[in-house]
Amino acid sequence: MRQLELRHIRAFVCLARQLHFSRAADELGIAAPSLTKLIQQAERLLSVRLFYRTKRSVALSAAGSAYLAEALVALDHLARGEERALLAERGELGRVEVGYVASAAYAGVLQQAVGGFRRTHPGVDVSIREVPMDGVAAMLHDGQLDAAYVRPPVPLADGIQAVTVHxxxxxxxxxxxxxxxxxxxxxxxxxxxxxxxxxxxxxxxxxxxxxxxxxxxxxxxxxxxxxxxxxxxxxxxxxxxxxxxxxxxxxxxxxxxxxxxxxxxSEIAIAFRKYERSPAVSAFIDLARSARAANVANLARVAKVPTSGGRD
Known part of the structure; x- marks a missing residue:
């Protein structure tokens, strides 16, 4: 059974707004007879009269007025769906599950990455939780985590890699x-x-x-x-x-x-899947890795630390 298509809905909404076939056809970029055919098809598929038409006027019917309200909502949902799809494609929408060992929080590495990402990607939900280090590889592999801060060396499964960030x-x-x-x-x-x-x-x-x-x-x-x-x-x-x-x-x-x-x-690394499919997760990993240069620069400082100092 043939169903009403998006082109029928858009043609109907445009004509309902213009109430003039020629102007509506021009807005849609089609010929007036093509618009007439689309409206006739829509009425036939819906089994209702959408417009009252004479040689001089076009007016919405009661059925047309009722249908217009729902059609506008549907088009609005489709527009928002398109927008959200584009945001998701750019990594600006979605969810990221981040695991960490406590030293990542003590060092400030976790806060730097998560805080920075939340500021630049407010549409992404970032969830964090402390995890046991021996379970990280399996949790990444199974999708329970998308990224995890660990302290190398730590065994990693195939398809998982780690990059030192501190x-x-x-x-x-x-x-x-x-x-x-x-x-x-x-x-x-x-x-x-x-x-x-x-x-x-x-x-x-x-x-x-x-x-x-x-x-x-x-x-x-x-x-x-x-x-x-x-x-x-x-x-x-x-x-x-x-x-x-x-x-x-x-x-x-x-x-x-x-x-x-x-x-x-003593190092802190971020572990993640090598072939990540989620743009939001990839964006988080890119941000976390971009901070690596500043953090890893601590290596030079560490190498010069005197061994005679102490702290109570």
Whole structure:
């Protein structure tokens, strides 16, 4: 069964506005007989008379007036739909799911990217949530996340890549009453007899042990960095954590000390799907990566940090 087409609706609305076949035909860019044919087809398909026509006048019928109100709404919806489609194509409409580890928030990297993106893309809904690092690859692969801030090295599945967006250095968190706390900086070899609380990213801990030439004695693995620091404050254990924590978290019974020797780099990277189809997600990733140059420039500063300083 033949259905009313958009060309019929547009012809009807134009004639209803002009109430003159020649003027309406000119506006539509068609010949007057073609407009007459479209109106006749519309009336036949709707089984109603839309206009009363004489040689001198055109007037809407009762059915035409009723249909006009709905036709205008329909055309308005179509126009807005076209506009939204264009916005979505440009990455200015949609939703982005962002996961993060706490250090990305402590370092300000998360706030910089999400805040900047929300200002430039107000039509995109950005949802953020803290996630366990060992679940990031699967969540990206399954579409539960579109991007995630992680601390390398982290295993990634095929089709997932990560780009470093911030560089810091590792420091030592230890109990305030530890005998080691009296020193401004601590040599890795001095940690031989310590028990280490392990954060999700273990690389810093094992690098300290490698430099100190010992096998680390491992304690709890509480998960988040805040939980790691809580373990340090409650027991006699130490932890190797990003320096940014020393600027953000003051916990009773915990002090931070530099690790002597060349700085041990602590990185934050953004992980995402290599072949992203969503323009909104691609726009977010582009913005996050564009901030990389300024953040990664911290590497030069990190490399020049003196090893004799400390912080309580």
């Amino acid at each position: 560089r810091d250095r590792f420091v030592l968190a230890l109990p305030a009453d530890s005998s080691l706390a009296a020193a401004a900086s601590i040599r890795p070899a001095q940690l031989r007899d310590q028990c280490f609380v392990l954060p999700e990213q273990e690389a810093g801990t094992f690098e300290v042990a490698r430099r100190g030439r010992f096998s680390p004695r491992l304690g709890a693995r509480p998960g988040t960095l805040a939980a790691v620091l809580a373990c340090v404050s409650l027991g006699g254990n130490v932890a190797v954590v990003p320096h940014t924590l020393a600027d953000c978290i003051v916990l009773p019974g915990v002090v931070y000390r530099e690790i002597a020797g060349p700085p041990i780099a």
